[in-house]
Amino acid sequence: MLVPSKIQTMFAAFYVCLVFWCLDSAAGAELAPPRNVTMVTLNTQYTLCWDWDHTGNVTFTTQHIARYKLNSKKKSPIWSTVCKDILDRSCDLTLLNLYYLGIHVLRVRASVNGRHSDWVQKEFSPDKDAALGPPTNVILTPAGSDLEVTIFDPLSSNNSSMKELIPTLAYHIMYWERSVDSQASQTHQTLTSSINIVILPNLKPWTWYCVIVQSRYDYYNKGSNFTSPHCMQTEGATPWWEIFLYFLGSLVTCFLVMFPSVYSSFWCYKTLKATLFPSHQLPMHFKEFFGTSPGSDVPCLLTPESESELLCDNVTVRLEPAxxxxxxxxxxxxxxxxxxxxxxxxxxxxxxxxxxxxxxxxxxxxxxxxxxxxxxxxxxxxxxxxxxxxxxxxxxxxxxxxxxxxxxxxxxxxxxxxxxx
Known part of the structure; x- marks a missing residue:
């Protein structure tokens, strides 16, 4: 009987130890950190993204520091918190205005019920790692039988040109003749330029061409996506019939615009003339009465002009006796x-x-x-x-x-x- 009792005691002690070991292992187990930490960038817009496989009420915290501060031996580095205890699995870093030519260190961790995972760090250099965006806009203008391409620089987050951050920014232009048959083979021609206005030479007159443009940063061999195609027809010598139609249209437009104004002016002139100088004159006996007829003894009516001329000094007349x-x-x-x-x-x-x-x-x-x-x-x-x-x-x-x-x-x-x- 003693042997079985000892065996039972030993099994009971082993079971208790196993339970305590399991509890200790569960208490000391670390929380899984975020994984697949990446940067999603475009020009100067930066977003840190990550994945986390577990479910539950989990939050994330993101911090930032310049890399040169980590190597400082004078004082311990101080991290700046960008996003704290957020539920999203991304953090926008655009508002930090990161130095474009500098190197930055970012880290993120997960938190569940007061427990924290390890930090996951990632280095980031905008000049090297940030994606370059395409031109903001492309405008085509006919220049005779050629085409003039006007390119607008890509913009940063504060709406300034990316050429202020990348002075060697260039553009890769690809153009081709547009064909009616979409399945026909197209011959693409390319042109690289660092200026914003480019003339595409050696084009056929009265022909449609399509153009796409890509931003290039050759120092790190970075290139943006191409813009959507922009198509325009070239010009050539204007045929005589088109010149005649333009001239005829100009005459008709001028007539339609000028006729109402000329007619209204003539009508106003006739109305004023009929009012101020009527065709019906005064009868002769009225003219004789008012002294308007030549040789009339009746004094004429004074007009405002004549009244202003009849100003004279007082004259005293003395009659001498006859x-x-x-x-x-x-x-x-x-x-x-x-x-x-x-x-x-x-x-x-x-x-x-x-x-x-x-x-x-x-x-x-x-x-x-x-x-x-x-x-x-x-x-x-x-x-x-x-x-x-x-x-x-x-x-x-x-x-x-x-x-x-x-x-x-x-x-x-x-x-x-x-x-x-």
Whole structure:
């Protein structure tokens, strides 16, 4: 009985040891690290990718450091964390703006429930390892019977030309004649150039050609993918019928464009002319009234232009009294009563009342120069009595003659108006 009991005790102890060993092995087992760590790049866009076979709630952490810092003996290297505890199996490194000509070290590890896998490191040099992209765009332009190819540089992540990072960037151009039969063999011609504008020579006129372009970096023998084909027809001498059609089309276009404007201008001209210069004129009696007819005595209406010309200074006009010259009547014209007067005597009739103002200002220039002013104190009643048988008008005229003869004479050069009575 003792033997079996010892055997059972030994088996129990072995079983316990086996359990503890298994538990210790499971506790000390390391987490599997990521595998197939690669870089996916294009110009200056960089993405670190990896694989992991296990399933579960696993996260990943990615760190970066320049390689020259790992070789520094002065201080321990400090890694910068780019992506921490992410569920994705890739990490974008574009925002780091990695130095294009430098060498960088990247590492990634997996984490599950607080346990971490080993770091997996990878060196990366953009100048050597980054893929080169094709040209951004290609434009074809006919240049006679040749084609002009304009190439736009590939761009970096900040939209700058890749020639700033790769000064020796060149372009590999491949072109061929496009055929109607797609299964026919095509002869490709190539051309390499470092400039952005290239002329494809020795092409046939009026023929379609297709062009594809590839970016090249010959120092590391890197080349991009070719662009999609761009096709263009070459030109040649223009036939006469095409020139005639172009000319005819230009004339028709010019006529269609110019006719509405010319017609509208002519219509405006006719409307203005009919408004400002009507064909229906004013009647003749209106023209005579307004003084528009030649020789009209009625003054013309003043226009704004004539009103501006009628500006003048004030003028004062003084009228000089008209002087009448009265000559003596011959004796045969005098009435009979006056013939009996003595030669040296004269008769005068003076009017002093205000109603006889019409005779004022009349002076006599006839008679002798040494005639004296008659004596007004002598009565003229006898003279008036001898005129009773005469006509009243003749008596009045004789009275005026006697009065004017008694006035002094005025020289003949002082504005004298002659009048015979």
């Amino acid at each position: 002087i009448l010259e009265v000559h003596d009547l011959p004796p045969e014209n005098l009435p009979a009563p006056l013939l009996g007067l003595k030669p040296g005597s004269s008769a005068q009739h003076s009017r002093h009342d205000s109603s006889s103002s019409g005779d004022s200002g009349v002076y006599s220039t006839g008679g002798r120069s040494n005639s004296q002013q008659p004596n007004t104190s002598q009565p003229i009643a006898g003279v008036i009595d001898c005129w009773n048988g005469l006509d009243a008008e003749q008596v009045k005229m004789q009275e005026m003659a006697l009065v004017l003869n008694s006035r002094p004479k005025i020289p003949a050069d002082e504005g004298i108006v002659d009048m015979c009575v």
